[in-house]
Amino acid sequence: MTTQLSGGRRSRRARLPLLAMLVALVALFAAACGSDDDTEATSDATAPAAAAGASAAAVDLTGVTLHVGDQYNILKSQLEAAGVLDDAPYKVEWSQFQGGPAVIAAETGGDVDLGMMGETPVVFAQAANSPVKVVGVSKISDPAKYNFALIVKNDSPIRTIADLKGKKILNSQGTVSQYLIGRVLEKAGLTTKDVELVNIQQGAQAAYDRGDVDVSGSGGAPLVTTLAKGQDRVLISGSGLLPGFNYLVARDGALSDPKTSAALGDFLGRVAKSQDWYNANPDKAAEIVKPIYKVDDAIARKIVTLAPFKYVPIDSTIIDAHQSEADFFTEQGVLKSTVDATKVFDDRYNPIVTKATSGS
Numbered sequence: 001m002t003t004q005l006s007g008g009r010r011s012r013r014a015r016l017p018l019l020a021m022l023v024a025l026v027a028l029f030a031a032a033c034g035s036d037d038d039t040e041a042t043s044d045a046t047a048p049a050a051a052a053g054a055s056a057a058a059v060d061l062t063g064v065t066l067h068v069g070d071q072y073n074i075l076k077s078q079l080e081a082a083g084v085l086d087d088a089p090y091k092v093e094w095s096q097f098q099g100g101p102a103v104i105a106a107e108t109g110g111d112v113d114l115g116m117m118g119e120t121p122v123v124f125a126q127a128a129n130s131p132v133k134v135v136g137v138s139k140i141s142d143p144a145k146y147n148f149a150l151i152v153k154n155d156s157p158i159r160t161i162a163d164l165k166g167k168k169i170l171n172s173q174g175t176v177s178q179y180l181i182g183r184v185l186e187k188a189g190l191t192t193k194d195v196e197l198v199n200i201q202q203g204a205q206a207a208y209d210r211g212d213v214d215v216s217g218s219g220g221a222p223l224v225t226t227l228a229k230g231q232d233r234v235l236i237s238g239s240g241l242l243p244g245f246n247y248l249v250a251r252d253g254a255l256s257d258p259k260t261s262a263a264l265g266d267f268l269g270r271v272a273k274s275q276d277w278y279n280a281n282p283d284k285a286a287e288i289v290k291p292i293y294k295v296d297d298a299i300a301r302k303i304v305t306l307a308p309f310k311y312v313p314i315d316s317t318i319i320d321a322h323q324s325e326a327d328f329f330t331e332q333g334v335l336k337s338t339v340d341a342t343k344v345f346d347d348r349y350n351p352i353v354t355k356a357t358s359g360s
Helices: 018-033 037-041 074-082 100-108 120-127 176-187 204-210 220-228 252-256 258-280 282-293 297-305 316-331 350-358
Strands: 002-004 065-071 091-097 114-118 132-140 148-153 168-171 196-199 216-219 232-237 245-251 309-312
Touching: 065 074, 065 100, 065 258, 074 258, 074 282, 091 100, 100 114, 100 120, 100 132, 100 245, 114 120, 120 132, 120 176, 120 245, 120 316, 132 252, 132 258, 132 316, 148 176, 148 220, 168 176, 168 204, 168 216, 176 216, 176 316, 204 216, 216 220, 220 232, 220 282, 220 297, 245 252, 245 258, 245 316, 252 258, 258 282, 258 309, 258 350, 282 297, 309 350
Parallel strands: 002 196, 065 091, 065 114, 168 196
Antiparallel strands: 114 245, 132 245, 132 309, 148 216, 148 232
């Protein structure tokens, strides 16, 4: 059962320029001649090696502006604190959003070239034929850690996931919260028909605090700050249930433009470096998040160290995990048809990520 309080999304079909069609044909020919399993698995989504190695140094990026979609100023603040954008040969314009679906909508409309989000919005974006590709992936470096969980109030009678039957669960459509809820219900032998999913786009936290819903999905800084108040507890974490990915997602139109594509690759390398800096300097990183979330030093450090991410090359393990998530939503009847995960990944920037994270 689902209670829908608000929603909506706009979309627009993008046209694939001739250049992108030629690049795709070259990629298809290269894949046909190769024998590596990972390359074969991603051949439909990748660009040739020459394009993969393109960098800002090889292309004149004078006058290029990247439009980047951020959430809570986290990516912008991280890059600025690490100092990795200081010598960028292009301009970056930032837009702030709340949630991956909003970033996808902006990319579909052509207002944003690249944005950060969890993996679940991309599943729904592909099912809706949104013109976007995953070009960068970071994952939780310690499998024992998690950055998302289902929480309940300390005095809640819900003690096990079996107790969720008949309860109201705060749901955010098209996000990682929806996936975790589905996996948890499956684990308990329940389905969405056994609970009431309440979709709220504005005032979700207030609804949970008032007791309008029994369970909430929370992750990252909101999870840390909520638990720090001492009034809530983790019912079940996403460890072992969620893949633990964050994606950098680009619109097809940006990827098909030679200059913008080169700038995206350079930017991705800088993001990967800034993430390593963030992990290696938790005290300095805490200074970034303090003003964003208006928290003290101790809470800021907990946010930074909750579940450190690291950028890695896109490979078959990532694509397989994404496919499993998409298949789950299809099996649950949330998606009406099966999607091919290989078609939503573009690994042309893998060499840039490898170089950026190896310190070379």
